[in-house]
Amino acid sequence: MALTLVVQATFTALLVLGAYLALGGHIGAAEVLAVLVLAARCADPLLSLSDLGGQLRAGRAELARLDALLSAAPLPEPPDPVRPDRHDLEFDSVVFRRGERTVIDTVSLSVPQGHRLAVVGPSGSGKTTLLQLLARFHDVDAGAVRVGGVDVRAMDPAELMSRIAIVFQQVYLFDGTIEENVRVARPDATDAELRAAAAAARLDEVVARLPGGWSTPVGEAGAALSGGERQRVSIARALLKDAPIVLMDEVTSALDPVNESAVHAAVERLTEGRTVVMVAHRLRTIRNADHIVFLDKGRITESGAHDDLLRRGGRYAELWDLSRT
Ligand SMILES: Nc1ncnc2c1ncn2[C@@H]1O[C@H](COP(=O)(O)OP(=O)(O)OP(=O)(O)O)[C@@H](O)[C@H]1O
Numbered sequence: 001m002a003l004t005l006v007v008q009a010t011f012t013a014l015l016v017l018g019a020y021l022a023l024g025g026h027i028g029a030a031e032v033l034a035v036l037v038l039a040a041r042c043a044d045p046l047l048s049l050s051d052l053g054g055q056l057r058a059g060r061a062e063l064a065r066l067d068a069l070l071s072a073a074p075l076p077e078p079p080d081p082v083r084p085d086r087h088d089l090e091f092d093s094v095v096f097r098r099g100e101r102t103v104i105d106t107v108s109l110s111v112p113q114g115h116r117l118a119v120v121g122p123s124g125s126g127k128t129t130l131l132q133l134l135a136r137f138h139d140v141d142a143g144a145v146r147v148g149g150v151d152v153r154a155m156d157p158a159e160l161m162s163r164i165a166i167v168f169q170q171v172y173l174f175d176g177t178i179e180e181n182v183r184v185a186r187p188d189a190t191d192a193e194l195r196a197a198a199a200a201a202r203l204d205e206v207v208a209r210l211p212g213g214w215s216t217p218v219g220e221a222g223a224a225l226s227g228g229e230r231q232r233v234s235i236a237r238a239l240l241k242d243a244p245i246v247l248m249d250e251v252t253s254a255l256d257p258v259n260e261s262a263v264h265a266a267v268e269r270l271t272e273g274r275t276v277v278m279v280a281h282r283l284r285t286i287r288n289a290d291h292i293v294f295l296d297k298g299r300i301t302e303s304g305a306h307d308d309l310l311r312r313g314g315r316y317a318e319l320w321d322l323s324r325t
Contacts, residue, residue: 075136075139075153075157076153077156077157078153078154078155078156081154081155081156081159082150082154082155083150083155083156083159084147084148084149084150084155084163085148086113086148086149087113087147087148087163087244087245087274087275088110088111088112088113088147088148088149088275089110089111089117089134089145089146089147089245089275089277090109090110090111090144090145090146090149091107091108091109091110091130091133091143091144091145092108092143092144092145092146093106093107093108093142093143093144094106094107094108094133094140094142094143094144094145095107095140095141095142095143096126096129096133096138096140096141096298097141102298103126103129103298104126104129104130104133104140104298105297105298105299106143106299107130107143107295107298107299107300108143108300109293109300109303111275111276111277111291112275113148113244113275114273114274114275115275115276115290115291116271116276116277116278116288116289116290116291117276117277117278117289117290117291117292117293118278118279118280118285118286118289118291118292118293119277119278119279119280119292119293119295120279120280120281120286120292120293120294120295120316120319121294121295121296122296125295125296125297125298126295126297126298127249127279127295128249128279129298130277130279130295131166131247131248131249131277131279133145134147134152134164134245134247134277135160135161135164135166135247136152136153136157136160139153147160147163147245162243163243163244163245164243164245164246164247165185165237165238165239165241165242165243165245165246165247165270166238166246166247166248167231167234167235167238167246167247167248167249167270168234168249169231169249169250169251171230171231171233171234173218173225173230173233174218175217175218175219176217176218177212177214177215177216177217177218178207178210178214178215178216178218178233179194179214179215180218181218181233181237182194182197182198182203182233182236182237182240183240184237185236185237185238185240185241186240186241186242189240193240194240196239197236197237197239197240198236200236200239200266200269200270201232201233201235201236201239201266201269201270202232202262202263202265202266203229203232203233203235203236203266205262206225206229206232206233210224226256226259227251227259228251228256228259228260228262228263229259231251231263231266232262232263232266235263235266235267235270236266238270239269239270243274244274244275245274245275245276246270246271246274246275246276246277246278247276247277247278248267248270248271248276248277248278248279249278249279250267250278250279250280250281250282250285251263251281260282264282264284264285267285268288280292283320283323283324286306286320287306289306290305291303291304291305292304292305292306292309292316294309294314294315294316294319296315301314301315302314302315302316
């Protein structure tokens with residue numbers, strides 16, 4: 001850094017001196033001193049500019065990635081979309097690859113309408129990918145994902161999304177008020193519907209603490225909200241959307257007891273009577289699931305109800321014991 005500063009200062013001094021001589025100036029002690037002071041003052045911004053170069057290069061790489069994402073071919077839309085009249089879910093021998101890697105490896109499972117499926121397993125085993133395939137963020141490489149017996153590729157993508165509410169770990173809050181951030185799920189919702197969703201998600205108690213209540217800009221609120229509170233915003237959105245299918249990726253980080261209990265109550269309300277697939281990390285959520293699958297390296301290695309899996313004494317039972325210590 002110090003060397004770069006000296007090089008930059010010398011370079012700047014030579015440039016200024018050159019310009020001075022070119023303009024017909026004479027060099028004396030005063031001129032040299034003035035040029036050195038000027039060079040030192042110029043070097044710092046020049047250094048910042050060289051830092052900026054690095055930042056611009058990093059930014060360009062980000063832009064290239066974004067561009068690749070935006071220019072990716074849109075998922076093909078069917079000419080005659082089919083509308084399912086039920087909301088049971090099915091993975092039929094699904095294979096999904098990322099490059100050379102098989103991320104989902106011949107997965108078959110079904111979730112009857114109104115049931116809750118919990119997906120557990122080690123990090124990187126493909127749990128989130130299963131949710132993404134259901135919402136058709138990607139298309140399968142082999143097999144089929146079906147909603148109400150209809151292949152999701154045969155559905156109009158907007159229709160599919162209207163049937164699904166998603167609660168992901170990373171909650172995206174945009175620059176607006178907290179009310180706008182919830183209302184985005186259903187802009188024509190009445191105030192009463194908004195308040196009811198917030199109460200069911202236990203978001204009302206968070207809003208009550210904010211300085212401007214519902215009108216608090218989320219820029220302020222977002223920074224002040226904990227992970228559990230942000231997830232309550234996400235659950236309120238999903239409740240307001242009132243979709244028959246819920247896909248949920250639980251927060252992995254530990255929640256304080258107040259948030260733990262509030263989020264649990266909110267999840268209960270959200271999942272009541274809906275068809276649910278959730279990546280489950282918390283004991284209470286796993287326990288309340290109708291069915292559990294254990295995913296390892298993209299394959300289902302164990303599947304059943306909580307008590308069956310405990311009796312079997314496999315990886316699930318191990319995970320359960322570990323999570324209770
Ligand atoms: N955008 C991506 N590009 C390339 N590989 C990815 C991408 N997203 C996920 N993967 C890879 O796919 C595999 C499955 O990832 P996935 O996020 O589904 O796992 P997970 O079980 O949900 O993990 P975690 O519990 O850590 O969230 C991982 O090996 C992951 O590195």
